Structures are given as structure tokens and as C-alpha cells.
Amino acid sequence: MHDVVVIGAGLAGLRCAGLLATHGLDVAVIEAADAVGGRQRTDIVDGFRLDRGFQVLNPAYPALRRSVDLDSLALGSFPVGVQVRTADGMAELRHPVRHPLSILASVRSGLVTPQDAVALARWAAPALVLPLSRLAQYDLPLRDGWDAAGLRGPLRTAVLEPFLAGVLAEGRGETSNAFARLLVRYFALGRPGLPAQGIAAVPEQLAAHARADGAVMHLGRGVERISAAGSDIEVGVIDGDPLRAARVVVAVGPDAVADLTGLPAPETNGLQTWWFATAEPPIGSALLAVDGRGRGRGPVVNTVVMTHTVPSYAPAGRHLIAATCLLPHGAAAADETDVRRHLGEIWGTDVSTWELIRRDDIVDALPAQPAPLDPARSPRHAERVYVAGDHRDTASIQGALASGERAARTLLLDAGIRGTRG
Structure with a gap:
């Protein structure tokens, strides 16, 4: 008893x-x-650490700081930013406060117009000062929240939509605007990463x-x-x-x-993660990469070289790349041919020799958070x-x-x- x-x-x-x-x-x-x-x-497969789907740990979460000794986890932190595949190449957008020297490069990328920058600040600023209960008082779907803020340019379509699709496990903009603002607040305040021994x-x-x-x-x-x-x-x-x-x-x-x-x-949203191994990484950056060339290009919503942030995820001399796709209920899952084609386009390199270690189909990856929250x-x-x-x-x-x-x-x-x- x-x-x-x-x-x-x-x-x-x-x-x-x-x-x-x-x-x-x-x-x-x-x-x-x-x-x-x-x-x-986290599973050990052929010397690689594979989380059950792509995961990140944000030390800005208050409950996490109350619950866990973060120092003992030996966190490797992802850079605060994103790299975006455009028609002209790969552009990098970094946190403007933490990386002020990156602002000029962001403007030159063509992904951040002055109107978009003002609209994003208008949309995100309330989350920095208001509790979730206040943010949710007049909640609406994320797509409508962006419309109301005037966020309609490439910063939305090429950066925020593909990036948050992987975070929210849905790409239709149906998630609560209040919840998305809350997550952006945590991204702004923390440096998400992963423990050396896996999630x-x-x-x-x-x-x-x-x-x-x-x-x-x-x-x-x-x-x-x-x-x-x-x-x-x-x-x-x-x-x-x-x-x-x-x-x-x-x-x-x-x-x-x-x-x-x-x-x-x-209700839940699903995600699919593909884990690839290679001796030569496609790029030296640890930034998460998304495809900013518009919808319909391929199934991958984000991809990242894990070992640039957490080297312990792969044996010596090897690199681990994660690629995440949406896994809608009742829809066909992405196949390896399409995933490899899209990865080659995003990274701008031949990925045919990459070794597929595992594919994780997480049907119930996240509870859905529709508006109103x-x-x-x-x-x-x-x-x-x-x-x-x-x-x-x-x-x-x-x-x-x-x-x-x-x-x-x-x-x-x-x-x-x-x-x-x-």
C-alpha cells in the first residue's frame, strides 16, 4: 500500500x-x-546519440531551472539565430541584441525589411512583459496574429513560418498566437541547447x-x-x-x-526526424537551417549539424545531421528520396553518401495548441x-x-x- x-x-x-x-x-x-x-x-546507435526525435532544451524555462541542475548537464548551446536557404544562397540571421554586428548582414540578406522588423517587434514585445494569462485573453490563430501586426513580408514567409513549423509541429498557422509569443520569449531570453549525454x-x-x-x-x-x-x-x-x-x-x-x-x-501534432551520419559536415555553422524559398519545395522544415553543438552525439571523426519533417495525421510520411533531395538543396551539397542511421516517426510529438489557448x-x-x-x-x-x-x-x-x- x-x-x-x-x-x-x-x-x-x-x-x-x-x-x-x-x-x-x-x-x-x-x-x-x-x-x-x-x-x-536517448538511444545509443552505432556510437551515435539519437534522441527520440529532434529535441532542444531551453534553460530559460522557469520550471526547468527549479527542477534540474543545469550545470551538471554540460549543455551545448545552439547559436541564437537561423540560416535560410534562399534563391541566392545561404543567409544567416542572428539575434540582433546578442550579435549587433550581424544587423547589417541581416538587412543585406533581403529577408528583413524595415516594415517587417517593426511588425515583428510589435508582435513579440507584449510577450516580454505580460504573463501568458494576459496574452491569451484575446487569443487568435498565429497567422491572424501576424496579419494583425502587419507582418507579411519575407521575414514571415521565409524565416518565421518554416522555423516555427518545426517548433510547433504544424505549418498552417493554426497554433495559438499567445503560445507562439510565449515560445519566442523563451527563445529571446535563453540559449536552447542539449545535454552532452542527450536529452x-x-x-x-x-x-x-x-x-x-x-x-x-x-x-x-x-x-x-x-x-x-x-x-x-x-x-x-x-x-x-x-x-x-x-x-x-x-x-x-x-x-x-x-x-x-x-x-x-x-489533439496532437506529429514530427518525423531523420538522422544521418557523414565524415564531412555540409557546413561549418551550428545554426539551424530552413528553406526560405517558399512552400512546396520539399518536406524538410529544419535541419542542423548536431555535432557542431554537441560533439558527443557522434563518434570521433563523424558528424550527425538531423532533418525534421512534419508528420500530419492521416497524411503520407515523407520518404527518403524526397528528404535527401531537399537536404541537398538546403545544404547545397551532395548528400547521397550520407548514412541513414534511423528515422523517428513521432505521431504524438506535441499536444496541439489551437486558439484560443x-x-x-x-x-x-x-x-x-x-x-x-x-x-x-x-x-x-x-x-x-x-x-x-x-x-x-x-x-x-x-x-x-x-x-x-x-
Whole structure:
């Protein structure tokens, strides 16, 4: 008999479990996969570190700074900017405040007109001073938000649209304008990067903290149901004995939450990531690259030489290139021929000799965030049953961690537990 069973060892579940264990509760975490992390997993394949899809970690996320020792992750940081394939070659746009000497080059690229620069500032500035709740008061789709700000030129069509398509996992501009502004704020304040040991280092650290405070992890054990058992909750374990607890937190991904709770399945957006290896990188820059020549050119929404930022992602003498495509529900996935053709156009080089290491199709990569943006949902689901996950907050690492914190606070309040321990 446990005080709490947390179902799911993703970021939300691990953060929740760690906080509950810190307060002296008997906590068991049960996870169907063979390791913690949920969608934040890293595999070693032929000496390469492959995250489950292209990931970035933004140290500007407040919940991340509260949860994780960032220094111990040995983060490699991507440059704050983007390189854009145009009809005339490759142009670079960098953060104008951090790289003021790049402003002239940005203007000469033809991608930043004075009108666009003013419109972008008009669109983004409120996010630097207003909380998300204020930004979402009069929310609308991102495309309409850009229209209202007067952002219609090449900075939008050649840079922001392809860049944010990979971030939001959709390219139609249907995502909440408030949420997109929030993400741009985090990009402006932080330097996204990756841990030297891969994105899995984040959940592994959360799990280590939770274990140190007494939480027990049960991996490789799926859950088929939760049900009331007198004054307790019974968690039915597939091919195993059930667990009993006074309270249960359901912290599974958007693909599984409906089966355990009866809640409507959250809408999701999908992403596909291709991992290629080569001895010679196509370029010396670590900037993320997008195709700014207009829609319909090819399936790749962004590509980057990972090893220019995190050399530990490849064996010595080798480089790792990631290429990300959208993976719409009900639509055909991109094939290797089209991906290679498009990569060759973006990088301006022959990619036929690149070795394909793996392709990741993440159907439920991110919860959809259409306008108007829903406020963070209460974790209370039923008596003594709570729900956590980025689908209950914002579609990000920040949202997952914040949702786990909210579930823990609510459970402790309901249990009448105050203070730092017990």
C-alpha cells in the first residue's frame, strides 16, 4: 500500500513524484517503457546519440531551472539565430541584441525589411512583459496574429513560418498566437541547447532525485486500469499484481491518457526526424537551417549539424545531421528520396553518401495548441485521482514540468500536508 502511485515516468510524472517524495510520502512510479523519460529518450546507435526525435532544451524555462541542475548537464548551446536557404544562397540571421554586428548582414540578406522588423517587434514585445494569462485573453490563430501586426513580408514567409513549423509541429498557422509569443520569449531570453549525454539526461536526473528521496520506480510494467477499491485506488498492472494507493497521479502521454481516465484524447501534432551520419559536415555553422524559398519545395522544415553543438552525439571523426519533417495525421510520411533531395538543396551539397542511421516517426510529438489557448487545466480528475502532463498545460518541457508541480501541490493540499517534509 502506497501513499501515491504515479503512472508514467515522463517529465511530469517524475517531477510530481520527486516533490511528493520530498514531502515524506511513500511514492511508487510505474512506467510501461524500459526506462524513464517518456518522449525525452536517448538511444545509443552505432556510437551515435539519437534522441527520440529532434529535441532542444531551453534553460530559460522557469520550471526547468527549479527542477534540474543545469550545470551538471554540460549543455551545448545552439547559436541564437537561423540560416535560410534562399534563391541566392545561404543567409544567416542572428539575434540582433546578442550579435549587433550581424544587423547589417541581416538587412543585406533581403529577408528583413524595415516594415517587417517593426511588425515583428510589435508582435513579440507584449510577450516580454505580460504573463501568458494576459496574452491569451484575446487569443487568435498565429497567422491572424501576424496579419494583425502587419507582418507579411519575407521575414514571415521565409524565416518565421518554416522555423516555427518545426517548433510547433504544424505549418498552417493554426497554433495559438499567445503560445507562439510565449515560445519566442523563451527563445529571446535563453540559449536552447542539449545535454552532452542527450536529452535523456534530464529525466534521468529527475528520477535520481526522486529515488534519493525514497520514490520507487517500476519500469517495464504497463497499467491497464485504475479503479476505486474501498477507500483506496487500485492500479491494475498488465501481467502483474495490482498496486494500491491512497491517491493516484496519471502522468501518461496524450496518446494514452484517454484509456486510463476517460478524458477526451488530446489533439496532437506529429514530427518525423531523420538522422544521418557523414565524415564531412555540409557546413561549418551550428545554426539551424530552413528553406526560405517558399512552400512546396520539399518536406524538410529544419535541419542542423548536431555535432557542431554537441560533439558527443557522434563518434570521433563523424558528424550527425538531423532533418525534421512534419508528420500530419492521416497524411503520407515523407520518404527518403524526397528528404535527401531537399537536404541537398538546403545544404547545397551532395548528400547521397550520407548514412541513414534511423528515422523517428513521432505521431504524438506535441499536444496541439489551437486558439484560443486553454488555461492550465486543474489536475483534479476524480476523487483522489489527478492528471498531469504537457497536454494539461503548454506543449513544452516547461509545460510538462509545471503540470507535474501543479499536480503535486494540489495533492499535498488535498492530503493536508504542509511544510517541506511530512
